[in-house]
Amino acid sequence: MDDQNRNLILATALSFLVILVWFILFPPPEPDAPLDTLPPAQTSQAEGGGSTATVPATTGDGQAAPETETRPDAFADAPRIPVATDRVTGSISLLGGRIDDLSLNDYRVTQDPEAEIVKMLSPVGTADAYYALYGWAPGTGIDPASVPGPNTLWTVAEGETLNANTSVVLTWDNGVGQTFTRTIAIDEDYLFTITQSVANTADAPISVAPYGVLARHGEPSDLKNFFILHEGVVAMADGELTETDWSDMPDFEFAAREGARAEVTQVAQNGWIGFTDHFWMSTLIPAPGSAFKSVAKYDERRDIYQAETVMPTQTVAPGTSVTVTSQLFAGAKEWETIRSYQSAGVEGFIDSIDWGWFFFLTKPIFWLLHELNLLIGNMGWAIIGLTLIIKAILLPLAYKSYVSMAKMKELQPQMEKLKEEAGDDRQKMQQGMMELYKREKVNPAAGCLPILLQIPIFFSLYKVIFVTIELRHAPFFGPFQDLSAPDPTSIMNLFGLLPFDGPEPTSIMALIFIGILPLLLGISMWLQQKLNPAPTDPTQQMIFAWMPWVFMFMLGSFASGLVVYWIANNTITFGQQYMIMRSQGYKPDVFGNIVSGFKRKSTEDAEK
Structure with a gap:
């Protein structure tokens, strides 16, 4: 065999080897799967009304998970308040006051005009349960059973439908001198504003700490797992961005105070934390300028991932009330929308989009x-x-x-x-x-x-x-x-x-x-x-x-x-x-x- 033929065979073999290795190491991402065909995630029932930890467990008692419910069955578990704007459709459960049903009107699973619109949040009991909870963690002077928990049944005090022009007000009276009120509003895009207050009519002061929780049952079933894309926790703490993959959360140190494996960050002034998917994101956003504890948590007993914000403990004297306002982003990672929220005071919010190592190029190029x-x-x-x-x-x-x-x-x-x-x-x-x-x-x-x-x-x-x-x-x-x-x-x-x-x-x-x-x-x-x-x-x-x-x-x-x-x-x-x-x-x-x-x-x- 002469040199030219040998070189030709060698170059051909090397070329096909390069192609095969590239295809194996860097396969194209899976296309978006229709949501109605995704396998069910493991879920577990919620336990009783009170809290026994800094932030109460969202659901579950560590037992085996029941069969997954359909969305209509899950919706029948408690009364609901419809959410209807031009861009989102869903509902809020009065059980825990959970924001747990949200679909994005502008996006469909596939390009078929008749395809199902993208579901952002889903209630407990359904496949890929994913929801937001708010409440108060008990301190001194109040029994854990006397603060609203994940299964507290709230009462509608004002508003029949949540839209961009009308907010809703939920209340709950614990029967021992404290009344809790939650006002929920939404803008024309994807930003909820949650105002929590507690009025103390008892004879003694109480201490409570307001919190927000995002919970996901199991890893997302449409996880891309592609090297160029970050999926998991994304958080900002006083100007420092942190990204944690789903696979890294079970490796957190076990935090006895949190009751699970957790990574805790004390934020002095500005920050946020949430979960990011390929194109969608949910984020807890405390008021700008306020200190809070940012927690990324994995509960291995229930296979639940959580992102939490815990505000400083508030002392409520007799005859007074305390009010705390925070925000929740739940929607598509649109550059213009996210940039407008950053301009309105959410520091570094544009970095929730995964710009990568070459951010100094990707940002101007985009x-x-x-x-x-x-x-x-x-x-x-x-x-x-x-x-x-x-x-x-x-x-x-x-x-x-x-x-x-x-x-x-x-x-x-x-x-x-x-x-x-x-x-x-x-x-x-x-x-x-x-x-x-x-x-x-x-x-x-x-x-x-x-x-x-x-x-x-x-x-x-x-x-x-x-x-x-x-x-x-x-x-x-x-x-x-x-x-x-x-x-x-x-x-x-x-x-x-x-x-x-x-x-x-x-x-x-x-x-x-x-x-x-x-x-x-x-x-x-x-x-x-x-x-x-x-x-x-x-x-x-x-x-x-x-x-x-x-x-x-x-x-x-x-x-x-x-x-x-x-x-x-x-x-x-x-x-x-x-x-x-x-x-x-x-x-x-x-x-x-x-x-x-x-x-x-x-x-x-x-x-x-």
């Missing part, structure tokens, strides 16, 4: 992409516009690199001559090339600069496209109706002409039968490569020749928005480099080089 989308009205064209702007900004830095590559291309015949003269003497070959570079004032490493500049931008844009909800189900044109999902076309649906999708993104078939966008990516990379000087080593030449097609398969399972960016980037780079090379007196003939290559190969074969 801002520019968002503004272009508002201007153009199409996210796909906005990505192409973003690419044009990035390439224009980087052009001054890349100009010298393109000039250097033009000179390297001109030196190709001299390099081939050096190779023939040196034969197998690699040291002589390297010395000759160094002298040539020095004489012609060429820096061979300069051509790497554009690639190095593109790497952090590429990963930042990947982060933006995958993480931000603004890209979810964002259409481009034709079959490309979700830029956050892989290319749905393939030969199996005649590249989008037939009315069904190609193979599942996570299947091996999707790795083989790629779509239009990956094909265009491979072609654009190949064209760009033809403008660059070829390596002198035959093995390196073979590997570089295969690289466009390897990347074509590797990136084929990525979000189509990212592939659109890469195609646009390659095309613009090709145009820039082509014009710069011509301005330096070198006239690249891409297709002519191919024909010349075939003729040269035919001549070599004939000579053999």
Whole structure:
């Protein structure tokens, strides 16, 4: 077997090995599963009315969980107050005053117009129970049974429906001199305002501490578990952001005072804590400027995850009352909405979106992409516009690199001559090339600069496209109706002409039968490569020749928005480099080089 055939086989094997390893290590994320098909989570019944800990257990007594109820059965457990705004629909249970039923009107599970809207919160007893609780932890002068607990049945004092214009007021009298009142309001988006008060008509003072709890029964069944995305607890404490994955919470130290494994942070002035999913988030937000205890907790006996905020203990003298106000965010992680809440006083709230390590790039890139989308009205064209702007900004830095590559291309015949003269003497070959570079004032490493500049931008844009909800189900044109999902076309649906999708993104078939966008990516990379000087080593030449097609398969399972960016980037780079090379007196003939290559190969074969 001659060297060329051996190199070809080696390069082919390595290419497919790279593809398979990439597919295994970085598989595409699972598509959003319809919520009505998700497996039921384990739940447990709530115990009696009082509290025996700093914050009462949300539910459960540590016994085996009962069968999961349907949502209608769970709703029948207690009277409810409807929640109805333009953006959310749900209800509040009078059992514990729980905010435990919330759906997002603007978002559906799939792109089907008839698909179910996204359910954000669910009551105890249903699959993926997820809810918010508020109350008072008992201190001195009051019995734990005399404060409202998770199963206290509240009375409606005011309001029949909670909407953006009308709040509701709940009350509970403990019968021993204290009356508890809870006023719940909601704005036009996703922010609840909860005002808790306690009036003491008894003869002795009492001490109580207001708290808020977010509880989730088990890990979310639609957990992505993708390396680029954070899912779990997200918290801000006096300007310091903390992110804790679901899998890390069972490793917390056991805190006897909390009754579970917990991580406790004392916040001096400003902060918040909650749970974040891929596109949705719930967050407890104490009043700005107030101190509180922030707790991330995992109760392994009941498999319940909790995020808590516990305010300082309040002393309520006879004949007086105490009022505390806090907020609850429960909804979609929309950049504009979250930014408006940050402007209103929620410190660092925009960082609840997972911007990643390259936040100094992802934030401005998303801002520019968002503004272009508002201007153009199409996210796909906005990505192409973003690419044009990035390439224009980087052009001054890349100009010298393109000039250097033009000179390297001109030196190709001299390099081939050096190779023939040196034969197998690699040291002589390297010395000759160094002298040539020095004489012609060429820096061979300069051509790497554009690639190095593109790497952090590429990963930042990947982060933006995958993480931000603004890209979810964002259409481009034709079959490309979700830029956050892989290319749905393939030969199996005649590249989008037939009315069904190609193979599942996570299947091996999707790795083989790629779509239009990956094909265009491979072609654009190949064209760009033809403008660059070829390596002198035959093995390196073979590997570089295969690289466009390897990347074509590797990136084929990525979000189509990212592939659109890469195609646009390659095309613009090709145009820039082509014009710069011509301005330096070198006239690249891409297709002519191919024909010349075939003729040269035919001549070599004939000579053999």
